[in-house]
Amino acid sequence: MRNVAHRFIGAVDALNYRLGRVVMYGIFVLMGILIWSSVSKTFFLPSLWTLELAQFAMVSYYILGGPYSLQLGSNVRMDLLYGAWSPRKKAWADVITVLFLIFYLCVMIYGAVGSTAYSLGYWGSEPFSFFGGLITGSSEIGRMETSPSVWSPWMWPIKAIMVLGLFLMLLQCVSELLKDVLRLKGEAI
Template identity: 70%
Template structure:
């Protein structure tokens, strides 16, 4: 069982590490969009797409970079008591709290899948089977949801990014849970 956990940890950590390293450069994309927004408002006609696109890039940057942040342990933590605890006590505490995070992420994934199905024109009560049908080609997409801004981009791409980010965060949380279990057993990770 420990070898299965180690294999899972290695594979999930590798994917999230590589994606996180790529997403670090998303801040430069965001800066470029905002710079172009400032330049176009000052010297040319203001563009309609820049602020909303900056919001979309920020969502992708934040959500897809989250698993990397969790993997590195750079998430915000109240260190008042935690810093003085032993490795074993930290592992117990982390194992318990990550279970709450896993539950929360499952709720977020359900909401993101429902919202994505809605943005693809599905208004019934089985969003998971609808999205599976869209992927396999057995379901057809309805009227696509668009933003209410004057630019009016489709919203399904950013909602798909949210699903991918939440799933990757869930996988990383399970990896962190496995690391805590291995620490409690005294095994090497």
């Protein structure tokens, strides 16, 4: 069992580390979009797509960078008490809090999958069966949701990125949970 946990931790940490290192350069994409927005508003006709694309880029940057941030321990904590605790007491606190986070992420993933199915034109109440049907060919994509803006882009790409980011965050939380359990058992990670 320990060997499986170590392999899971290694695989998830490696995936989120590599993805996080790539996604962290997304801030430059966001900056480029906002610079173009400023230049086009000042010297040319204003681009209608820049604000919404900047929002999509920021969501992608934030949601795909979250697991990397959690892995590095750069998430916000209340260090008033936590900083003075022993490593064992910190591990116990982390085990308890990460269980709440895992529950929250499961609820978020369920809602995000439903929202993504809706953006692909599915109006039923079983979004997971809709995606299963897309794979097997028994479901069809309906009228796709678009943004109500003038640019009117499809919404499914950013919603799919949100599902992916939430799923990767869930995997990283399980990895952190396993690390804390192994620490409580006295094992080196």
